[in-house]
Amino acid sequence: MKNSFDEKILEEANDWVKGNQKVVLATVIQTWGSSPRPTGSRMIVNENGDFSGSVSGGCVESAVVRECIGIIKDNKPFKKIEFKVSNESAWEVGLACGGEIAVYLERVN
Amino acid sequence: MQLKILQEIIKKKINKSEFAIITNLENSNSEIFELGKPIGKNFEKYKDQINEFYKNKKNGVIENTNIFVETYIRPIKVIIVGAVHIAQYLIDYAKSLNFEIIVIDPRGYFATEQRFPDMKIMNKWPDEAFKEIETNSNTALIALTHDPKIDDPALQHALKKKFYYIGALGSKKTHANRCQRLTEAGFSNNEINSIHGPIGIKLGGKSAPEIALSIIAQLVSETYKR
Numbered sequence: 001m002k003n004s005f006d007e008k009i010l011e012e013a014n015d016w017v018k019g020n021q022k023v024v025l026a027t028v029i030q031t032w033g034s035s036p037r038p039t040g041s042r043m044i045v046n047e048n049g050d051f052s053g054s055v056s057g058g059c060v061e062s063a064v065v066r067e068c069i070g071i072i073k074d075n076k077p078f079k080k081i082e083f084k085v086s087n088e089s090a091w092e093v094g095l096a097c098g099g100e101i102a103v104y105l106e107r108v109n
Numbered sequence: 110m111q112l113k114i115l116q117e118i119i120k121k122k123i124n125k126s127e128f129a130i131i132t133n134l135e136n137s138n139s140e141i142f143e144l145g146k147p148i149g150k151n152f153e154k155y156k157d158q159i160n161e162f163y164k165n166k167k168n169g170v171i172e173n174t175n176i177f178v179e180t181y182i183r184p185i186k187v188i189i190v191g192a193v194h195i196a197q198y199l200i201d202y203a204k205s206l207n208f209e210i211i212v213i214d215p216r217g218y219f220a221t222e223q224r225f226p227d228m229k230i231m232n233k234w235p236d237e238a239f240k241e242i243e244t245n246s247n248t249a250l251i252a253l254t255h256d257p258k259i260d261d262p263a264l265q266h267a268l269k270k271k272f273y274y275i276g277a278l279g280s281k282k283t284h285a286n287r288c289q290r291l292t293e294a295g296f297s298n299n300e301i302n303s304i305h306g307p308i309g310i311k312l313g314g315k316s317a318p319e320i321a322l323s324i325i326a327q328l329v330s331e332t333y334k335r
Contacts, residue, residue, distance in 0.1 A: 006181070006207050011119055017112055025110055029134070029170055029177050040168035040179050078137035104177065106137040108110050 009042040009053040013108055021046040023108040024068035028055050028101050029080075035099030044108075047072045055103050056083070064103060071105055078106040114139045118181075125183050125209065129163045131155075134175040142178075152176065184209040185332060188242065190263045191253030192219040192230050195278070198321030199251065200228060206329065208249075213238045215259060235263035247335075249274035249328055251308065255283055261290060268300050274331040276308035276324060305331075 009025075016023045028041040036057035043053035043061065045068035055064055060083045067081055084100045110132070118141065121128050129142040131152050140149045142163065148156055158171045162178040170177050184207050189196050192214035203210045213231045214220040220230035231238045250267040252260040255278050264287070267275045277287060284306035291301050309323030310330070 006122075006184075008207070010115055011122075014112075014115055014119055017115075027177075027179075038168070078134075080134060104132075104134055106110050106132075108112055108115060 007042065007053060009044055012052050013044045016044060016046055017108055021048075022072045024071050025106050025108050026053075026055055026064050026068060027104050027106075029104045030102040031099060032101075033099040035101045037101075045069065056101065059083075060101070060103075064105070068105055071107060076107075078104065080104050110137065110139050114141065117141060122181065127181060127183050129159065129178055129180040131159055132177040132179075134170070134177055185247060185249060186211065186242075186244070187249045187251060187328065188213060188244070188263070188267075189251045189253060190214070190235055190260060191278075192216075192221075192225060193253050194317040195253055195321050195324070197224065198318045199325060200225070202321060202325040206325070208328075211238075211242060213263070214254070235259065235266065239263075239266050244270050244272065246271045246273055248272045249332075250276070251324060251328070252277040255279040257287070257290060261287070261294075264291065264304065265294060265296070268296055268303070273335050274305070274328055275303060276305040276327065278308050278320075279306060281307060 013023050013025055024045045026043045026045065028037055028039050031039055036059065037055055041055050043051055043055045043064060045051045045065050047069065049065050049069055051061065051065050054061060067079065071079055080102060082100065082102045118130060121141065130139055131142050132139040133151060138151065140152065142148060142159055144163065152159065155171055155174060155176050159178055163180055166180050166182055168179045187203060187208045187210050189199060189210060189212045192212050196212055200210055211231065212225065212228065213233060213235055215232065215234045217232055220232045250263060250272050252263055254260050260277060264275065264277060277284065279287065287306065288301050305327060309320060310327045312319060312323045314320065314323065
């Protein structure tokens, strides 16, 4: 639920785009187990790897930033990524809390 | 997400509308869903499920589909009576929490623009001010003047309209006197006991920002108890 405690990431995304930055929006679309942030949590990333907001408690943000930069470089419109506890082969990072999340990355344009 | 949609969402948030964003994860096309408005062709077959998510204020992917629904609800209206020192800090905290704040104070020397930049203060008595504000059981009241002339009418209005949170600043003695007056005005013990007085959770602090923090913490906690 996006209630009164909404974090205003979309507003920030709009400001970044207005400032001619390339922006990827990352949204938690699914969670399983004790994931750190609820569905709907958001983060934005630009072409330089600057980011704002969060999709976890700091566990997977660095990987999300890398993926987002990749999307911008490859000029891809979107991508879905999943983070699991023991997903070591795909990611150096994982959720320390033992949860699983699916994050949807999409260009804002 | 298309920039056009993103900007439309921001506009809707500013206008305090309730809506949902629906996204097809297969192509990242999004659109805004509003109750009673026609739904786009691409999402029409999921209409019932989207309505269900919207009704329950739920976010998530509709089962066995690639449709993501994210619902937005209106910010909670918080009415502060008394443009006092604590109110200045409350407004700061409330901004990052995205509460919709309305400050009422009939005393012109408190309700100045210099003390409250970027904030319109209603320079009216609560009874008059409440004629212009829509209130209901999703509204909160924070009474800060501890002046019965100003606080009491606001508290009475909040009790009648069954605000989900009513807090009143003042010592235990001030609060006991306040309860006595409300009893005389015909309010039941149950109603009177629903008022948080002395206001705020116990943090131990005495400074204006600390009191504001204790009030906002209580308000957030009560918001989730609704």
